[in-house]
Amino acid sequence: MHANGTNIEGEMAEVSAAVEACCERLHEMGVERIFCTMHFSTRTDKPQTMADKLARLA
Template sequence: MKIIADLCIVPMGSGPSVSHYIREVRDIIDASGLVYEMHANGTNIEGEMAEVSATIEACCQRLHAIGVERIFCTMSFSTRTDKAQRMADKLASLG
């Protein structure tokens, strides 16, 4: 099932700046081959639900491996059955 997900991963207890950890997350998402777009408070990802989920799991595993003891994640996603839709399509429909 294709999804467009909005993901936010927050390393807990890591101080006010988490850019080092988010670079790690970005590298994993980039290596996944999924289409994604980072924004100020998270990342939009599109692809098959299983692939997106596996990528998020890999992100969490990496953060734990480099010493983050607790991670808070939120993800919302949408699916459609009436047509195939990509992030770019949604933005283009705004005119």
């Protein structure tokens, strides 16, 4: 199992802030254009991490 891209796990506000900080830093370094595609998966019925999902496959 692997991600199609980069997975970031955490609270939505923190994840969004991390992505924004990365984009800001890249622009500071001279990158003129950045293209980001993000998908969010949230659930409220139980806590679940990426590690939990992988453990179920083992």
